[in-house]
Amino acid sequence: MKTNTSSVDAMQDQEFIDLTCLYEITRHLASATSLQDCLEKIVTSLAERKGMDNGTVTIINPATGELEIEVAHGITAEAKRRGRYKLGEGITGKVVATGEPIIVPQIGDEPLFLNRTRTRGDERKKKSSFLCVPIMAAQQSIGALSIDRVYKEGFGTQSENDLRFLTVVSGLIAETVQRIQRVNEEKEALRQENSKLKRELTAKNRIEEIIGNSSRMQEVFDMVHRVADSNATVLLRGESGTGKTLVAKALHHNSSRADGPFVVVNCSALPETLLESELFGHEKGAFTGATEAKKGRFELAEGGTLFLDEIGEISPAVQVKLLNVIQERTFQRLGSTKTIKTDIRLVAATNRDLEKAVKEMAFREDLYYRLNVFPVYLPPLRERRTDIMLLAEYFLEKYAKENNKQIKRISTPAIDLLVQYHWPGNVRELQNCMERAVLICDGPAIKSIHLPPSLQSADSIHSSKPLSLATAVENFERELIIEALKKNNGNQTKAAKSLDTSLRIINYKIHSYGIEPKHFKVK
Structure with a gap:
């Protein structure tokens, strides 16, 4: 009799824990505006309330078709990056592909368990079970919710209860994902409509002879x-x-x-x-x-x-x-x-x-x-800086055509100088500056060396002193490296080869000049 009473009490305690956790999760979902923040709170609740470790939400990346970890509790960012699967690959990939949940009683005994994140040691594999349920949206699997759980006793009953609980949670997550996606789609539609109206208004108010969008x-x-x-x-x-x-x-x-x-x-x-x-x-x-x-x-x-x-x-x-x-x-x-x-x-x-x-x-x-x-x-031009490059490109095209030159663009360092300069002579000074640059440029791009000395350094913005040799060399070197990175899609090894120098020197120079190679990668 006492045993039955204690079993009933344990069941009631478990039901209370489930309801408390579910209420907490529902509250997070109801107030969610950011999917990332919401999911992080959910896996934290699962760990704290239910003892479910390594809670992970994996979502299909529509661009690559691969499964990627959206949020994960208790693992590093590097481990998250490693957790990528193709549909049907591993336990998670199989759950998403079939739309059916899977329970692994002991992680170490399951050959399909890939442990891509490398967060589970041999001892952990012997003790932990793995539960994974699909996240279904519009009768289609868009991802999976998975957890690790250590069962001291009663594996069969407890794991089945946990699986049902996780299925309910995944259903709530799916509804929230759809809601947030609808909100984001509406926001994007409004943003596009707003941009369209702005473009129409700009076109309506545009004066053909005057360059400027500020x-x-x-x-x-x-x-x-x-x-x-x-x-x-x-x-x-x-x-x-x-x-x-x-x-x-x-x-x-x-x-x-x-x-x-x-x-x-x-x-x-x-x-x-x-x-x-x-x-x-x-x-x-x-x-x-x-x-x-x-x-x-x-x-x-x-x-x-x-x-x-x-x-x-x-x-x-x-x-x-x-x-x-x-x-x-x-x-x-x-x-x-x-x-x-x-x-x-x-x-x-x-x-x-x-x-x-x-x-x-x-x-x-x-x-x-x-x-x-x-x-x-x-x-004045210094109060409408967003128009500087628009004007510069207009004058570049105009004077390149007049002088029969095939100059197609302005290099990044030259752009930096043009935008940072205070232009006391306003548009007329910019016009003269670009005409001069076109006349002395013999390549396909306007570089910083083609611009007047008054634009060459931050110190010269309020001074007419000529550039020092060291500053001029640094500007020229920085520009060469940036041009090489652009041509080679941000690849430092190829950039070093194109400049006939070593990767070590290129890396040192990139660090010294504060250049970010990833900015030159074409996505």
Whole structure:
């Protein structure tokens, strides 16, 4: 009677342990967002609650068709990497291939048990049993759940109970795998849809003449499209070389005045007297040398766009006359009393701090407000670094074609220098830099040695000092090694051979320069 009572108590204790473990596992699964974390918690629960050691979840890799360990409790990362099986290979491979669970009473007596992970010694093999159940999803085996277990007594009954328990757990895992896969698929679909919408928006806002995909340039494109069809005066602000002339052209070509003339006046290139004549025109005899009447830029731009570049450089006298034209849209030629009406779109540009110039009385406040109706700020190149390589490749293609050169790419070290440089001259400086590089390059790729000295080192970013011999040699050597690794798919032995040096030297140099060969492997 006492024996029966103790057996009932043992069964009840086991049922309580099973329920507690199952509840814990269900809780992990219900809150799972990462399959890896969830599975690790499950095999930990099996070890702590049920005494099931070496809990392992093996999943079919869809790319290779092989079984690979997803998570494993109590074994090293190296052992996990060794645990790879083909379908039908070993106990695990057989379980996944057939979809049927398998119990191995004693690991050491089973020839099909491969012990690929090498985590079980001879003593462990004598004591441990091995239980493996398939993980089924949509009536198809996608992997297996396996454990080691030491049975002191009652192997038959206990192992059958454990097998049923693991089958329930594997079913829960399968449901969670499917749920997480659906969530990931939905996320991926949303990501692709988002990328598609962004590409469509980018294409819609794209201005053909201007290169740039950065968020800062997208803002500029958006502003241009918003104001293009209006007659509002636009003031382009930004450092020299940021592309203000290109934006002015884009404003014109994307407006309803695109069929009209686009007239440019560089206000800083002309003296005051000549600038006034250029803007408003003059009559014959208006001043010495005026042998005939001449139309000014305001008349020449009739029905189109007048672009006043470097507007901050005009004199106070011209500022007054320009203010009247903007306000009244009328003007008089020099030497004439006849009033001429003008129908133009005015776009102005400056790299000066006009607010400071107004405070210093160097620029009229009323003219400033007339010009600053719709300001557009063009960011410097250092604030739109994602556009640097886009621009560099554009200029490479352009100048290679112009000079009949077969230069197809920019080397990695040269890319690093281009991206790290602060570009005080902005896009214009980058354009000149790439033209120079194309002219002196005789190979298929632009290398760091083809770039100006100002780009050659981190110290030279804020200094014009020439490179030291040691630094120049290091840059050249590093570039040669990277090029060799690229050509040989990251294989260091082949790279050493192509450079006619030893593997030991290559390994030393790779370590010294912080190069990662695995980055050059084609996956």
